[in-house]
Amino acid sequence: MIHLNENFTKLKASYLFSDIAKRVTAFTQANPDKPVIRLGIGDVTEPLPPVCVAAMHAATEEMAHRATFRGYGPEQGYAFLREAIAQNDYEARQCPIEADEIFVSDGAKCDCGNIQEIFSLDTRLAIPDPVYPVYIDTNVMAGRTGPSVDGRYQGVTYLDSTPANGYVPAIPSVATDLIYLCFPNNPTGAVATKAQLAEWVAYAKKNQAIILYDSAYEAYIRDPQIPHSIYEIPGARDVAIEFRSFSKTAGFTGTRCAYTVVPKSLQAFDTAGKGHSVHALWNRRHTTKFNGVAYPIQKAAAAIFTPEGKKQVKDMTDFYLGNAALIRAAVAKLGFSCVGGDNAPYIWVNTGRDSWEFFDMLLTKAQVVCTPGAGFGKCGEGHVRISAFNSRANVETALARIAAALK
DSSP states (O other): OOOOGGGGGGGGOHHHHHHHHHHHHHHHHTTTTTEEESSSSSSSOOOHHHHHHHHHHHHHHHHTSSTTTTOSOTTTHHHHHHHIIIIIIIGGTHHHOOOOGGEESOOHHHHHHGGGGSTTOOEEEEEEESOOOOHHHHHHTTTTTTTTEEETTTTEEEEEGGGGGOOOOOOOOOOOOOEESSSOOTTTTTOOOOOHHHHHHHHHHHOOOEEEEETTGGGGGOTTTOOOSGGGSSGGGEEEEEESSSHHHHSGTTTTTEEEOOTTTOOOOOOOOEEEEHHHHHEEEEEEEEOOOOHHHHHHHHHHGGGHHHHHHHHHHHHHHHHHHHHHHHHHTHHHHHHEESSSSEEEEEEESSSHHHHHHHIIIEEEEEEEEEGGGGGGGEEEEEEOOOOOOOHHHHHHHHHHHHH
């Protein structure tokens, strides 16, 4: 008989955002006269930048003619996009990253989940708490963890992010092999300094470990002292893989485009201690399981690096940060402490009460959807995440409703 992968049975019954959707659906069906404003899931609401739309239209027109039609493209991404990324996202910040170290994909979420396939099952994990669920769940599916006990999977070194450390976890006291970091952080919105990242790079070098660095929200950094890439840290290309996304940067959540940087100097080791190129291994995995992002989408992504594209992306991220500033100010006025909202589109609110209870209260009394912190891990309890991704009118209305509900 066919047997299942029993590691899947260790997972929680459903995904966090599925639980939220079920509660919201139940409320809206029971209260059709009470419109809900969603400040929960991190989906964008504003249209694509005009320069991206124009590039996509032009590329689609190319596909209509034999002379310019394209079929399968290079799995790693077209050279025009990889070169634009290398020049604008890395060379411009003095990061030593080459175009052929960049792999274009259909989402940072996919890459964050898929990258763990090339590492052994006895890899020792270090994962933040609270955390984007994909980091932990994909390792559970692979079989790198024990069962969940009291909300935490056995065999994982959890990196607590709490009010006491400013939601930036400390270096663990034990050795680990694969370290997940995300800055600006999802869900907390916290950022890490160059000095803090330098400590992680030193730790990874000491333990021959690899850092998986998710910088999907780097376009929201406004503090010039905060690094946009881990490769701004000397030596990071020898110990780090970086994930980036066009989803939040340029509104590509519905069109799907991202990329992963795997430096050619990065190595992982076999049981005999021999080093192997992680770049070569990821290239083998990528070309085996992925056929590339559509040409019109890659042309649209490349357009954000034009002068017009850079301005339009800045305008879009400034708009969401404007929403975030309103939310952060309103939250503080209500007496809650919070982080995020200044260099990230999320505001992490310390409610001091059960996070699902607070979620239900906002839904029923204010018809506003947030994200309960407990869904991101044990350290998320007592917090909620509020997203700045919505229209200005909806954000203002939601804040007025929240204030009234909390009187």
